[in-house]
Amino acid sequence: MAAPVPIGLKAALLDAVRTKSGMVGTGMLGFLILLAILVPVFAPYDVIKAWGGTDAWQDNPKLAAPEWSEVFSGGKHLPRTIFLTPAGTPGGFLKFRTTENVSDGKGNWNNFTFLGLKKTFGFQADDFPSEMTVYLNTMFTQAGNLSKPPAISVIFQRPDNKNLTLLDDTPRLSTTDINRFPNTKSNAYAVSQPIKDTPSYKILDNLREWLIANNVTTRAEAYDPQFYVQPEVLLFAQLDRSMLSKSTAHVLKGDYSLRIELVGFENTDDANARGIVFGTVFGLAGTDDARHDLLVGLLWGAPVALAFGTAGALVVVLIQMILGAISGWYGGAVDELVQRAADFYLIIPTLPILILISLLYRPSIVAILFILVAFGIVGSTTKVVRSIVLQVKEEQFIEAARSYGAKKTRILFRYILPRVMPYTFALIALTVPAFIFLEASLSFLGLGDPVLPTWGHTLGLAYNNGALFYGFWWWIVFPVVGIIFATIAFALLGYAFDKVLNPRLREQ
Amino acid sequence: MGVVRHLAKRALFLTITFILAIYATVVIANGGGVIDKLLKDQIQFELRQRYANDQHYRQLPPEKQQEIFNTTYNATIEARGLNEPFVAKSFRYTIDALQFKLGLAINLHTSDGSRDVGAIIFERLPRTLVLFTVANIVAAVFGIWLGLWMARKALSPFDRGLTVLSVTTFIVPPWVYGILFILLFGFTWRIFPTAGWVSAPPPPQGPITDALPPVIAMGMLFGGFFFNSYVRAKYRRIGYAVMLGGLAVAAAWLIMPYDYYKDIEWHMVLPAIAVAFSIFGSWSYTTRNLVLQVMDEDFVFAARAKGLKERDVLNKYVLRAASPPIVTSLALTLVAAWTGAIITETVFNYPGLGQLFFVAISNFDAPVVVGLTTIYALLLVLTVFGLDLTYSLLDPRIKAMRR
């Protein structure tokens, strides 16, 4: 005395949604759809278009864990990113500028500009910042050899007053810029990762000298090729031998200042500065090695996966369903043809071919969808639907419709397909995950859409950048959770349908 | 009579399908000729580079230079078989593939340098075969056992919970689990190696018998399990003893010295678990549903009325009736696991066929791609035909239908 199988799509849908797994699945799906609607508001499409570039992300720390992961760090307060904003902005650098004209007594007037920029910031975290960068914007005149570019010093003041000069620089212009007035030059000094053959590389030597001057190391040790200088640790560490390694160093908490001094040789010389002390934690989902805010990518993954999965599953299952129904209903040569096509598609290795096509043509996500559909014209749904149709075919009401002279196509569309529809719905729900994972697989291999940061794409980047081996867990876990969440929502819905359509599987 | 005719017809159709599938793969693997062009461009580029560094060549007059260049270029093209029109070549490739003349790879080679496609494939075949067969068997045995248990306790909270677990785990492919497992067991807890097939440098190589304990352990576990499902209650003690012995062997293996074979087996654990984890759910769910379906049949009811024990009803009646569909999907998933292996093996950097497939594709090494597909398709066709054959011979109902 089993409960009756609901006939018709609507009844099946209602029954399925009422089961526990149906409710959970619907809830999860509802959440995803809501997210998909809200994401463009939170992070407009432009943000995603800029994903491939670096400019939009350069103020974020690199490979930062999510801020809330601090909870697991044993009560440690992890550093957030500190922005030292330029002079002229609220709370920015303090600027002092004066000009002087000094005669050398021979009728030559030397014009000087003295400029000071200073910004004090508190550093109270229990861990060292991940990086520090100083951006300097200098405006000066340099026409041939007539005048000199200004001299700049960047001075770092520590709470213990063991201050040091990070670097002295003279911004020089390339020859093409020389005859433009006034000249401006922007320099970024990556304090923590100085690049060889740039002015900022001097930071390393300055730090060595500072260590020697404060009796932390001997000269011989400091200039040993094995000696590793880690500026972002040394600058913020308590001054003793423990500071030489990040694992033993202690953070020196207190107020730090960054001071920039400029001596210019024209009255018009000017400068402004901006600095970033990068934290080790960022946002809700952390960042990757290209400083992308992973939250944006993760959120954008939802609409992409939903759209891709549903569109693909819908089209493929409907095509397969119609072919299966035709095959079962008409039988004979048509049936044979569809069955042989199914064998053919079974034998062809779809995924390798897909990978090959992606490699050759780097298709966009829409093109990938089309290719997948082309490879899914016949498949398991065809077989399932065919067997259902073969059953339905024998039923009395079909016999009745035939006996009063209904056309074969009419019976197919009016009587048979409606009977098959609920099963089709279950199959669609169970096929969506397959599509989401196919796209993820391709993206993981780096063969997906070149622009969109899908979950699989993020995962592939994480894998290829060694996230697994360095333990950048946030870069791996969130995309995986995203994919699994979305696919489980559909799996639960599919299961709910299955339960409703196969009364044996539920309580009688 | 009917059976033979039916089988002959099936064999014919499968052969035609096989040939068509190989031809399609040849065309696609060569990018419909696009790859030929890519290869030609590559040869041209390499030649120019070579001559650019050649002092003697650079001193020659331009006409002479051009002539030498063209001669070398054409000779290379001809040697690589790139001068033929693609259509003609596609047929030749197909015929070669059907005769298992797999030819030479373009870039890839075995660890000792052979470019023979057959050798490349057969170097890696055992690795994939062992990994995926073990994982599939573990998943199938565990899944079927779980499914039977779920069916026996159908509709209880236990069954509901495990059903949802099964449904939600089997939709996720093994490589996703692979990534998570590497993060957990490889990085965080450092129990298992995270990648590869053997450590570098490999540990000292002991006798091949060192590889046996896990095989014996698994054999004993499964042997005891199957023994118990087919014998009467009073003999089941034997099965349990064998299974316990299997566990003991497994424990002994863990404390054995870490040598070459143990290293290889240790590398296989994590990928095997990832694969098994992503498929056991489909086994348990399918088994549960099929068993419940069969349990509803009148003849099962009759068996219970006759006074058979619940356990015998399940083993003798239900399982026997439900096993053909179960075996079908076992056979098909085993073969289909090949293509699924591509990303799983890539994630684990496991040098099997799946990874070979990916490397071959990335290098546009069409002969290897075609060779792999040919063997894959052949296995699939043979499996499908084998299932057909078994059913026609074994199931009296199908025999009757064909008559």
Next chain:
Amino acid sequence: MAVLDIRNLIYWYRTRRGAVHAVDNISFKLEQGETIAVVGESGCGKTSTANAILRLLPKNVERYEGEIWFDGQDIMALGNEDFRKQVRWKGISMVLQGALNALNPTVRAGAQVAEPLIVHYDVDRDEAMEQAIAAMKRVGLPQDIARRYPHELSGGMKQRVVIAMALILKPKVVILDEPTSALDVMTQTNIINLLKEMKAAEGLSYIFITHDLGLASDLADHVAIMYAGEIDEIGPADHVFVHPKHPYTGRLLASVPRLRSEDAPEFIPGAPPDLTRPPPGCRFHLRCPVAFEKCGWVAEEFVDRLRLLQATTQGKEGFPRFSEVEARGTQMVVLRADSDSPETLAASFSEFVKSGRETNPFLKSVRSVDAKTKAVAVTLHEGAPPPLIGEEWRAACWLVQEATAHDTIPA
């Protein structure tokens, strides 16, 4: 002494809509060598009774209680394993409903007949096969049938195989669950004759479950009429079939077409009730043409009937003009009218009840009609389930109880 004595057997199972009262407190006895027929419409609990006797229960059992005395022992008290070993097939065997599907399609017929011997007596395979072939011969099957698969047999042959299988352990009681329902008439007759012969030869007792009154009267010594999970009437077949006491039995007999009679077969209006919520009082009262005050009407049923009547007799003279009708509790119905005052409505309703009592039995349940300030309150008689009364021949109907004094049979 009775070979099987069932006392107050209850078997309910759960569904999503609630517990199905498939077998609700039934009792009957089966004497050695006798046949009792259990007769009723589909879905009245006949097969559930058989399953309950053999303890073949689904997982969703809600209640399973009572006593089943078999061979002087209460088998309900046995543990599952003892029950399986002592009772199933050895003591009580069964010819299953839909016997055509009761054979395992992948096992040869002979092996299936032999299986109980192996299971219960540990007989070795060859010996068991020999006995199986002998048993199959006794039911008129040639030797070579043993080697065939079920799909190679005709319906009649399969039925004989199933009977041979049921008799192989020489049980005392055989439950025949619709043993001939899927067979053509000729085969049906053959099988019934075979069953009679086997009973005579082996001294069996049958519980014969059927919806076919003709077959029941042919085979049975006693008959139990089941309706909605209960026994309505039970007694010697020649009494029950000739002078039924219970209105339901009467209706059931009248619904059988007769060859030599001018009377057209009558149908029982309505459908058997939903067993998740069996009707209070006598379960048949809703379909009973002679139902009266005591049969257990409740307000909800009354309202349903009244609305139905309103819909079918709309506009007719004499039908009380009320606009609303609703149930208040179990024994009170409230009527309201738009145009008429409560007094007028009460008067017209009372008149309607008086005149319509005979055609619409539910109106008999009205005890009083009172005009209140805004509405009319109709109070109903309280009813109760009728007990099974009588000695050898018992029926559960209030009319029977009233009539026993005068020894008349209700129409």
